[in-house]
Amino acid sequence: MSHSENTSPSHAVIPAGSGALFFIQTFSTLGFAVLYSTLVLYATKRLGFSENQANAIMGVFGAFNYGLHMFGGYLGGRYLSNRNLFVLGMVLQVIGCALIALAGVSGLYWGLAMFLTGSGLNVTCLNMMLTQRFAPEDERRESAFLWNYAGMNLGFFVGFTVAGYFQLTENYRALFLFATLGNAAAIILTLSRWNILKDINTPLKQVNSRQFMQRMLVGIAILLVLVPIIRVLLTQAALSSYFVVALGIIIFVIMGIVTARHRQRDEKSRMKAYLLLAAGSLVFWTLYQLAPMGLTLFAENNIDLNVFGLRVAPQWIQDINTIVIVVGGPLMALWFKKLRQRGLRIDIPLQFSGALLCIGIGMLVLPIGIHFAGENGLMAFKWIVISYVFQSIGELMISPIGYAMIGKLAPARYQGVMMGCWMMVTGVGAVLASFISGLMPANTGSTPAVTNPGYSQVFSVLGWGSVATGVMLMLLIPVLRRLIQREPA
Template identity: 65%
Template sequence: MDVSLQKQNKVAGANILFFVQIFATMGFAVLYSSLVLYATKQLGFSENSANAIMGIFGAFNYGLHLFGGYLGGRFLSNRNLFVIGMVLQVIGCYLLSSANIGGLYWGLALFLTGSGLNVTCINMMLTQRFTPTDPRRESAFLWNYAGMNLGFFMGFTVAGYFQLSLDYHSLFLFATLGNIIAIVLTAIFWRHLRDLDTPLSHRERPQRLQRLAIGGVILLLLLPLVKVMLTHSEVSSYFVLGLGAIVFIALCTITARHHESAERARMVAYLILTLGSLVFWSLYQLAPMGLMLFAENNLNLQLFGWHIAPQWIQDINTLVIVLGGPLLALLFKRMRGRGINIDIPSQFAAALLFMGGGMLVLPIGIKLAASNGLVDFQWIFWSYLLQSIGELLLSPIGYAMIGRLAPQQYQGLLMGSWMMVSGIASILAGYLSQAMPTAQGTTPLLTNPAYSHLFMLLAVASVVTALVLALLIPFLRRLIGSTPTA
């Protein structure tokens, strides 16, 4: 094939993936924002049980991201696994629409396996379109990130519309629509999205077919395993936390035994920053759990004459990320131009400070609640705004710091560990949500004091962590090897 034509096909593939990403995200956005409400209002789960299931859902979703990259690159191809994952999500949403307990667990198992495995696949398909030095790579991923957030916005918005009438059957059928469109787009542009440079692509056809069969068997074994883990959420939570502790101890051991002193110092910085980020993500992931139930039961959802669905509140985060990303990049550029040092440790500390502020405004809102106990909508708005600014400060730099802090031979391990933090945080967010008062059979006036107390404790924990990291900034800079700009 002509070189110029190959380049055109690669660029075309990147453009196609932007639209695929939009529709592939919609179904996940629906489930992410509606699962707790569906479990409590439609299936009769207690709030604690629903929060526990959501915690496991988040933990396994992030955990399967790691496995998806391995399975796609070596057994099924990223393109094949992406489509298989979309098909599993379609079947899963259909089972969820049946509104029964059996449909819930098998539906979640199918959906979670599909979404968990294929997120990495779409990122791998995109990164293969560019060489490491291609300047278009960064732009392509920015567009991909924008497409993902557009999918979240659409999913949250439609989920809220059906939430107002509690029409979960239609909601989950709608969730299949985005997945089906993603499958159709991938099929139409199949040739443009083929794997370009993976271990599987370098194998001969007989070996590829053999690996494809092995990959299929792995998927069939994975589905009942995920279903069992979802069914026994308490045991699964302990398993995830235990695994996280083992991984952390292993990383500490590897760091202590690493011979190169400069690299060892940067790995120590990574471990400290990762612990700080665990606090941030544990509070951030309250959004689809405890904060969702707080908004549903204790918030005045009337705004300018409109009744606001709880899922719509999460659109605040989406809009801040899409609109605030470029603005924050411009602000940092100007600050650095004026000699103000903005580096990894300072961004982590600032992110935790904003998260603390996001938690702190909620007790203030509760203190100023109406006579019936309902909190004014503006307070949840300010909370999500501050949390989203914190996400902008921490999330992009978190992935970027792996290349800066990890020795070459450990980059995959540390990237996997960084993603695992989000899974552990999901479990911890589930526990925090279970510590919140139960709204079933009570009133906002009765539950507001307990909410206020817990939100205040979370705000203090985040701010204290931010202050500790701020005090450690000079030490962390020495570990990383950076120096303040004069």
């Protein structure tokens, strides 16, 4: 089918391949959801890692996963093709999950390195395969990405739910083998729609067959080199964590210098706004990334997980986030639309401020729950539900507009770099979350009554810190709006 046939609204509701990518997205998310929600518990309960070691590995895992996203688009578009890199990445994820399931500590680092290389690179490839199904002016693209986002959240929901089911019996081998099946299903679906999902307009399409093979070999060599590099970085998680933070600081300073030297005044103002908003968002993403680390260990040890006679697995708590995103996303969009119709200005600075206030409240709810804990020191389950609802509302305010912000604030020649910086913020946030998790009380050999005061203090400091940052951004809203506002031509 030609490109024009593939994108004409009169030929189909959605272009061929878009529907398949919904299911591919769902299955490809399963493995990541399992590892994201279970890695810290598996490392501490089965492999004998300390909580600090497990948190450090999870922090590096999150940092490099986000950091590889930008490189994935480059590698797919110029060397391997997006569909080839996606399948190769999924193959690495299958092998990685199998190693984690079957080889214990010896397989953990190699398994994580393979999985992380695959998941970090192929997320961008899947998005590129979807966006290329549409012509630039095709208005159905936004709807397709909303469906794809729903598919991703469906994958997270299933992954978290199954992870929790196996967590109750600590049957980690079966859980990680389940993850391999989900990843394998994504490969089979991609291969079944192989011709339809081919790249349409990438730099790789412009080369001859000999150059194509040369680039393929280079791309495969890059994958083979990345795996051992990431394995080493994972085994040196503490050192890698400091490296990621240092790199984040260097990149931020460089962006500050580039902004200061930029000559076009209108663009320079928006770049200043971007730097202020990115700095504020670091607080949000640091607190948000506590979910698979310190908050998971807190839930496992200090919350009464027996609800209405049912034992709740820690991974199931993260389903609260998925449900709020899927249900609350459309409702929030509708609510914001009505507020704008009434003349209220709902824009990027206001939403960033609101996100920080919401996640701050989500943290401050926890010390209240701890205060009302039972005689055994266990906090009632309802408090973690309230906390996650506030955190998820905050995510709805900041996450969808984060990427859109780049197109609005970044000059055309800096968009790629500034998108990479935005991803780096999330990666640095994951590392900082691991540091904060390390400040939380050690649960091994202790009781909830003993560790509750330490948890309460950490959550209070985090909550008030986020609220204070949100208030500061709120006070800066008039300044940010002036910086963002485009001067009349």
